[in-house]
Amino acid sequence: MAGHSKYKNIMHRKGAQDKKRSTMFSKLSREITVAAKMGLPDPEMNARLRAAVLAAKAQSVPKDNIQRSIDKASSSDAENYEEIRYEGFGPGGVSLIVEALSDNRNRTATNVRTIFSKNGGNLGASGSVSHGFERVGLIEYPGSAGDSDKVLEAAIEAGADDVESDEDGHQIWTSIETLHEVAKALEPMLGESEGAKLAWKPSTQVEVRGDDAASLVKLIDALEDDDDVQTVWGNYDVPDEELERLG
Numbered sequence: 001m002a003g004h005s006k007y008k009n010i011m012h013r014k015g016a017q018d019k020k021r022s023t024m025f026s027k028l029s030r031e032i033t034v035a036a037k038m039g040l041p042d043p044e045m046n047a048r049l050r051a052a053v054l055a056a057k058a059q060s061v062p063k064d065n066i067q068r069s070i071d072k073a074s075s076s077d078a079e080n081y082e083e084i085r086y087e088g089f090g091p092g093g094v095s096l097i098v099e100a101l102s103d104n105r106n107r108t109a110t111n112v113r114t115i116f117s118k119n120g121g122n123l124g125a126s127g128s129v130s131h132g133f134e135r136v137g138l139i140e141y142p143g144s145a146g147d148s149d150k151v152l153e154a155a156i157e158a159g160a161d162d163v164e165s166d167e168d169g170h171q172i173w174t175s176i177e178t179l180h181e182v183a184k185a186l187e188p189m190l191g192e193s194e195g196a197k198l199a200w201k202p203s204t205q206v207e208v209r210g211d212d213a214a215s216l217v218k219l220i221d222a223l224e225d226d227d228d229v230q231t232v233w234g235n236y237d238v239p240d241e242e243l244e245r246l247g
Helices: 021-039 047-058 063-072 107-120 148-158 177-190 208-226 240-246
Strands: 082-092 094-102 120-123 133-141 162-166 169-174 193-204 229-236
Touching: 021 047, 021 063, 021 229, 047 063, 047 193, 063 094, 082 107, 082 193, 082 208, 094 107, 094 208, 107 120, 107 208, 120 240, 133 177, 148 162, 148 169, 148 177, 169 177, 177 193, 193 229, 208 240
Parallel strands: none
Antiparallel strands: 082 094, 082 120, 094 229, 133 169, 133 193, 162 169
16 A cells, blocks of 8 residues: 555646536536446446546536436437547656547547647557556545545555545545445445546656646646546646646
């Protein structure tokens, strides 16, 4: 078990939480609909749907919105979304994996490619960076769930593989196979998580500073602002003082 880690999402920096809530709501709703369409429309019987609902609740998406998104999966006018993964390189030699849900592959590919090229990055071929990441499960808890010792103890008991805690909260890593089993085992000890999902965990990290850090933040912001992009994973480590400087 590892302890403190600098691995974090740039979204945690100050001001990022002020992003358009409507964009976030629509992405969460889209994931709920896709998850409900791929399995049973019951979160208790559908692990991916359960994870999507948890993530939506953590962002204060109203219950009515969540239910509408589930119901939409069985309606005749529901869009057909395709899961697409893009891999590329950002400023400072950073590797990025972009996960999207799209009803128009050509539009999404064009948008993602343009965002990379306009912000100091370039899109690579499939497999160009994913070999440097491990496909794992990730369960996230806020700092209020407890101190690092409490969370570490609970994670060990629940069968997790690794824990990383910092001022932004706790990241509990599992194998793909045990993700939802561990998530359920943690609930009695730590309460409901902010989310349980499949993740891309980098095997090594690249520290990014100065102009490269500023360009990287712009690139990730632009990707996350795109309606089709659901998640951006990277092997970057932007030091806290750089995030403070960038605001």
